[in-house]
Amino acid sequence: MASIRVENVEKTFGRFKALNGVSLEVRDQEFVVLLGPSGCGKTTLLRIIAGLEQADKGRVWIGDRDVTLLPPRARRIAMVFQNYAVFPHLTVYENIAFGLRMQKVSPEKLKANVERAAALMHIENLLGRYPAQLSGGQRQRVAVARALAVEPEVLLMDEPLSNLDALLRLEMRAELKRLLAESRTTTLYVTHDQVEAMSLADRIAVMNAGAIVQYDTPMRVYQEPASVFVGGFIGSPPMNFLRLRVEGQRVRLGSLDLEPPAEVGAEVLLGVRPEDLEVYPAEQPQSFAAQVLVVEPLGPHLLLTLNFAGQAFKATVPPDFPAAAGQTLWLRPQPSRLRWLEPGSGRAFATG
Numbered sequence: 001m002a003s004i005r006v007e008n009v010e011k012t013f014g015r016f017k018a019l020n021g022v023s024l025e026v027r028d029q030e031f032v033v034l035l036g037p038s039g040c041g042k043t044t045l046l047r048i049i050a051g052l053e054q055a056d057k058g059r060v061w062i063g064d065r066d067v068t069l070l071p072p073r074a075r076r077i078a079m080v081f082q083n084y085a086v087f088p089h090l091t092v093y094e095n096i097a098f099g100l101r102m103q104k105v106s107p108e109k110l111k112a113n114v115e116r117a118a119a120l121m122h123i124e125n126l127l128g129r130y131p132a133q134l135s136g137g138q139r140q141r142v143a144v145a146r147a148l149a150v151e152p153e154v155l156l157m158d159e160p161l162s163n164l165d166a167l168l169r170l171e172m173r174a175e176l177k178r179l180l181a182e183s184r185t186t187t188l189y190v191t192h193d194q195v196e197a198m199s200l201a202d203r204i205a206v207m208n209a210g211a212i213v214q215y216d217t218p219m220r221v222y223q224e225p226a227s228v229f230v231g232g233f234i235g236s237p238p239m240n241f242l243r244l245r246v247e248g249q250r251v252r253l254g255s256l257d258l259e260p261p262a263e264v265g266a267e268v269l270l271g272v273r274p275e276d277l278e279v280y281p282a283e284q285p286q287s288f289a290a291q292v293l294v295v296e297p298l299g300p301h302l303l304l305t306l307n308f309a310g311q312a313f314k315a316t317v318p319p320d321f322p323a324a325a326g327q328t329l330w331l332r333p334q335p336s337r338l339r340w341l342e343p344g345s346g347r348a349f350a351t352g
């Protein structure tokens with residue numbers, strides 16, 4: 001097992017800059033998720049680490065080895081792809097053994113590694129079957145077992161759950177979390193699914209337009225997004241951003257009198273998550289009024305869309321909360337959960 005270090009990697013396709021000076025460090029045994037919208041460069045970064053793509057600039061280390069110029073097979077990595085390509089004409093055993101046969105390991109080691117990887121993925125009883133006789137989730141586990149069988153120093157995974165239907169995907173997510181925790185392999189995992197990223201990662205590297213825009217634990221990324229982009233990309237519904245005027249270093253929001261960071265200009269964005277707004281049917285001290293535009297019953301809660309001074313935002317309330325379109329409600333944000341951001345750049349102000 002080993003750490004991964006990427007330093008200042010750039011990659012251009014024609015005139016399109018897919019990676020714009022990316023640096024990233026994944027600690028030994030850490031599980032890091034690369035998260036971002038389609039086209040932001042996640043797969044390109046993973047392929048550069050795997051050696052399937054050459055960077056224009058920058059370096060890649062695995063452990064203390066500079067692998068920048070090494071071919072994929074010399075990097076001691078294993079990859080699991082979206083379409084996980086298990087070979088249909090080979091049994092589960094032979095699928096898992098595939099990489100080991102390529103490496104020409106001894107028959108004893110081959111058998112031991114296949115059995116260990118199969119046990120880790122809990123598919124010992126399926127070794128004699130062919131892929132056509134497996135469920136999607138089982139095939140997925142064969143692909144992960146095959147990757148782990150070669151004892152890679154790092155495991156690279158590119159959207160490994162995206163071919164599964166929604167329910168199986170949910171099940172496999174928890175399975176994978178448990179199984180990979182047992183294997184303790186350093187893992188870099190690509191997804192555009194923010195819930196998957198939150199669920200699996202020790203740390204999330206959020207990417208946008210060829211750059212890493214925040215790298216932190218899931219809870220920090222969720223509660224303290226570095227920008228409007230991150231707050232909007234993570235969380236469903238996303239974080240609300242209210243544009244407010246600053247007067248005499250204060251921001252008035254209904255009867256709330258807030259102190260923004262010292263560096264603010266004439267306007268500021270106030271970021272607050274829907275679940276961090278307390279909602280009341282009658283006027284309260286330290287609150288602001290808003291009109292209900294839409295009520296959506298979602299089961300565990302009602303999702304409200306409200307209007308404050310021409311700006312729409314969301315809040316959640318318990319399912320039995322009396323809310324109807326057209327009504328006025330009063331909202332009080334939890335002070336510790338407020339986020340101040342700069343309207344021009346969308347960046348969060350540093351908090352103390």
Ligand SMILES: Nc1ncnc2c1ncn2[C@@H]1O[C@H](COP(=O)(O)OP(=O)(O)OP(=O)(O)O)[C@@H](O)[C@H]1O
Pocket residue numbers: 013014016018036037038039040041042043044045192
């Ligand atoms: N071989 C290539 N030739 C030209 N452009 C490419 C090539 N590979 C990737 N790109 C472009 O580089 C950008 C980043 O692609 P990449 O596959 O890394 O994105 P991604 O974040 O993984 O997206 P997705 O989630 O859709 O897979 C995209 O705009 C893509 O079209």
